[in-house]
Amino acid sequence: MRFLLIVKATPQSERGEMPADVERLMVDMGRFNDEMIAAGILLDGAGMQPSSAGKRIRFEGLGHAVVTDGPFDNVSELASGYWILNCKDTDEALAWARRVPFSSGALELRPLAEPEAFADLVSEEEVQKERDHRAEQLRKAPKPKV
Template sequence: MRYLMIVKATPMSERGEFGPDAEKMFAEMNAFNNEMIAAGVMLDGAGLKPSSAGKRIRFEGRGKTIVTDGPFAETKELIAGYWLIECKSMDEALGWARRIPFDDGEVELRPFHEPEDFQGVAPDEVIAQEQAWRDEQASKAAKTPA
């Protein structure tokens, strides 16, 4: 099952700043990422630029959108980065989340919906098509040597 580990934004990340120990933090994050890659858990991960570099798109009826330029006010509702991991269970994913080399901050861990979650709601052909698309994309993804 796939999980998203969401790194919550902070006032510092929203200013686009790194702390005074940034070099150490990046070295520790690199080591942590390499551990997850070697374990075959990490599928993707990245840091995000501050919300001032982004836009929000609100939908008000089909075809009607409202675009708002960042920055966005509520830092606690923003994300600064993420990891996409694949684990056998929530407990395994939680074990990885607990090992993130942060001194402070907050990470939210959430499972993805998988195609089989929609059985009985979506037609079997749609579920099969979604799974085939995901399998095809996974086969095309660049593989990082462990």
């Protein structure tokens, strides 16, 4: 099962400010990410620039996209980073989330919808296309240097 582990934004991250202990945090995060890579858990992850560097795209009918420049309100609902984890179940994903080396802040853990979630909604051919697409993504993904 794949999970999205979202790092929730803070007023500080939205101002583009790094924490005072950024050097320690980078070392600890590097070690944590290395552990997840070695365990075969980490598929992807990155920090994000503040929402002032972002765009919000809202659709008002097919083919009609309205783009709004950031920054966006309601900091508590914004993200400042993410990991995509590949875990056997929610308990394993939660165990990794609990180990994130943060002294403050918040995370959100959400399972990703896998192709099987659409099995009763679309044809088996479409489900298989999605499985093939995911397998191709994994095949082309950078391989960790161990």
